[in-house]
Amino acid sequence: MPLVPRHIQDLESYKPGRNINDVKEELGLDNIIKLASNENPLGPSPKAIEAVKSSLCDNFRYPDASAMLFRTKLADRFNIKLENVTVGAGSEGVMSAIMRTFLRIGDEIIAADNSFIGFRVLANASGIRTSWVPLENYRHDLLGMATYINDYTKIIYLANPDNPTGTYFTIDEFDVFMDQVPDRVLVILDEAYFEYAQHIDNYPDSMHYRYDNVITLRTFSKAHGLAGFRAGYGFAHEDLIENLMKVKLPFEPSWPAQVAAMEALDDEKYIQSTVRNCHTGMRVLETVFQEMEIEIIPSAANFITLIFNNGEEAIEFNERMLHNGIILRHLAGWGLPNCVRVTIGTEKENDYLIQSLSKILDPV
Ligand SMILES: Cc1ncc(COP(=O)(O)O)c(C=O)c1O
Numbered sequence: 001m002p003l004v005p006r007h008i009q010d011l012e013s014y015k016p017g018r019n020i021n022d023v024k025e026e027l028g029l030d031n032i033i034k035l036a037s038n039e040n041p042l043g044p045s046p047k048a049i050e051a052v053k054s055s056l057c058d059n060f061r062y063p064d065a066s067a068m069l070f071r072t073k074l075a076d077r078f079n080i081k082l083e084n085v086t087v088g089a090g091s092e093g094v095m096s097a098i099m100r101t102f103l104r105i106g107d108e109i110i111a112a113d114n115s116f117i118g119f120r121v122l123a124n125a126s127g128i129r130t131s132w133v134p135l136e137n138y139r140h141d142l143l144g145m146a147t148y149i150n151d152y153t154k155i156i157y158l159a160n161p162d163n164p165t166g167t168y169f170t171i172d173e174f175d176v177f178m179d180q181v182p183d184r185v186l187v188i189l190d191e192a193y194f195e196y197a198q199h200i201d202n203y204p205d206s207m208h209y210r211y212d213n214v215i216t217l218r219t220f221s222k223a224h225g226l227a228g229f230r231a232g233y234g235f236a237h238e239d240l241i242e243n244l245m246k247v248k249l250p251f252e253p254s255w256p257a258q259v260a261a262m263e264a265l266d267d268e269k270y271i272q273s274t275v276r277n278c279h280t281g282m283r284v285l286e287t288v289f290q291e292m293e294i295e296i297i298p299s300a301a302n303f304i305t306l307i308f309n310n311g312e313e314a315i316e317f318n319e320r321m322l323h324n325g326i327i328l329r330h331l332a333g334w335g336l337p338n339c340v341r342v343t344i345g346t347e348k349e350n351d352y353l354i355q356s357l358s359k360i361l362d363p364v
Contacts, residue, residue, distance in 0.1 A: 007127040014121050018327045029325045033352060035343040036329040038163065038193075038303045040225030042277060042346065044260065045270040048226065051263040052256050063255040066245060070258040074233050077265055078207060083238035086245055089252040091192055091219040091232030092118045097248040098155070098215065098234075099126050102186055107154035112140045114335045116159045116190060123157075138297045138305075139167040146180035156181065159190040160204070161197050164334050164341045166299025170202040178211060186240070187214045193301035195223035195271055196278055200300055212237040220257075222302060223274050224264040229257035278302045281344040288354050292361060303343045311337035320360040326353060 017036035024032050035041075071085040088094035099122055103109075109123050113132040123130045131148040133141060140158060149156075161168040169177075181187060189206045197203045206216040215236035221227035231253040234244070253261070264270070285304060289296045295307040308314040311332065318330040318340050331339040345353065 005127065007124065011121070011124050014117060015333055017329050018322070020327070023322065023327055027323060027325075032325050032327060033345060033349045034327045035303075035345050035349065035353065036327045036341070037227070038222060038301070038341075038343045039227050040223060040274050040302075041343070041349060042225060042270075042274055044225035045264045045267040047267050047270070048224075048260040048263040052229075052260045055256065055259045059255055061255075062251050063258060065250040067253070067258060070253075070262055071233075073262045073265060078235065080207075080235060081238070084235055084241055086234045086236070086241050086248060087253060087258075088232050088234070088248055089230040089254070089257070090221055090227075091190065091217040091234070092122070093230065093249070093252050094217055094232050094234040094244075095119060095122055095188065095190075097244050098186070098188060099123075099128075101244050101247040103128050103154055106152060108150065108152040109155045109157065110145050110148045110153060111157040112145065112159075112162070114165070115140075115157070116163050116192075117334055119157050119159070119188075119190070128154075135165065138165040140169050142169055142173050142177035143180070146177055149181065149185065153185050155186050155188060157188045157190065159192065161193045161300040163192065163301065164303070164305055164329070164331050164336065164339070165297050166193075166301040166303055166305060167297060168197055168200070168203055168300040171204040172202070174204040178214075181213070183213050185213060187211070188217060189214055190217045192217070192219045192222055194218055195275055196302050197300040199275075203300065207235065212239075215240060220261045220264060223271055223278075224261065225274070226257070226260050226264060229260050230254070231257040231261040277346065278344045281347065281350045284350055285342070285344065285353070288357065292357060294361075297339075303341050305331065305336075305339050305341045308338045308340070314338050314340050317360075321353075321356060324356040324360060326356055 020032045020034050067087050070087055072082055074085050075082045088097055103126055107128055109128050109130040113134050133145045198205055215234050217234050220231040297305045314330055318328055321328050329341040331341055
């Protein structure tokens with residue numbers, strides 16, 4: 001098809017996790033637990049849902065094109081200026097605007113291999129040459145990534161914690177890395193799982209830095225439980241934000257997404273209970289996996305990745321769990337065919353996962 005550029009023809013489309021209704025129908029099961037997409041198993045804050053309900057009738061109008069109210073709320077919450085905040089339809093919406101704003105033919109990107117697949121799709125769709133730098137022991141090899149910087153490098157993408165490994169890089173590692181990055185290179189620091197990691201002593205919360213060439217991305221899809229609404233945000237120097245605001249789609253996120261996000265941001269108790277649920281579940285599951293001698297990657301996020309001896313074992317495990325009513329994520333699409341990712345669930349879901357593990361594990 002000559003109309004379609006070669007890099008788009010070659011693009012592999014994103015394959016989302018299995019959907020609950022499809023699995024119910026296919027396997028004839030009544031109850032399905034989905035621990036596949038790192039969503040908040042407790043759902044959204046009830047206050048956010050109430051706010052959306054009462055704003056429904058406002059939606060015959062376009063929202064404010066520059067999302068002033070939402071951006072002001074974020075600026076106040078994080079003690080920065082409005083000029084330093086952008087928003088989008090999920091953090092992927094902001095990522096997409098970044099690619100459209102800053103990249104030109106001839107530029108290059110550096111990113112870690114086996115990292116967030118959404119960025120991989122955006123990079124491949126842009127047609128921009130990208131160096132995919134191998135992970136080192138499932139962690140970003142920041143110094144290795146720095147060696148790929150050349151005169152053409154425009155963007156370096158880092159996810160901290162990373163998905164699907166859950167690993168993070170430390171304050172010291174980030175400082176040493178940033179010493180190697182020229183000011184003309186934009187670093188995207190994707191902190192989608194920030195709420196789960198912020199308690200870790202040596203986690204480099206990017207809000208404590210003032211780099212003019214770093215843009216922080218965060219989302220309402222994970223700890224805030226609003227994945228379906230599509231709301232994310234970015235913090236950066238005002239010059240970057242000013243240009244991003246020119247390129248971003250004018251009315252994203254939708255008004256219901258903005259309303260839900262603003263309310264969720266205020267519901268700090270809800271976030272605390274979400275994070276508590278995750279940390280408790282993580283401790284329980286880590287112990288169980290260790291007792292069952294299933295290798296894991298220690299995680300700073302709301303999921304944990306299991307390592308099997310080979311791809312066949314991972315597929316077998318994933319399939320057996322599916323037939324037991326639990327949707328997990330086999331990571332072949334991320335280039336990790338021997339791994340399966342498990343999102344931390346509610347206490348009840350985690351208990352069911354543990355029961356199912358003992359039932360199916362003999363012998364994978
Ligand atoms: C590292 C990372 N960044 C960004 C996202 C996308 O988030 P959003 O739903 O805000 O687009 C995800 C979602 O899985 C993720 O894991």
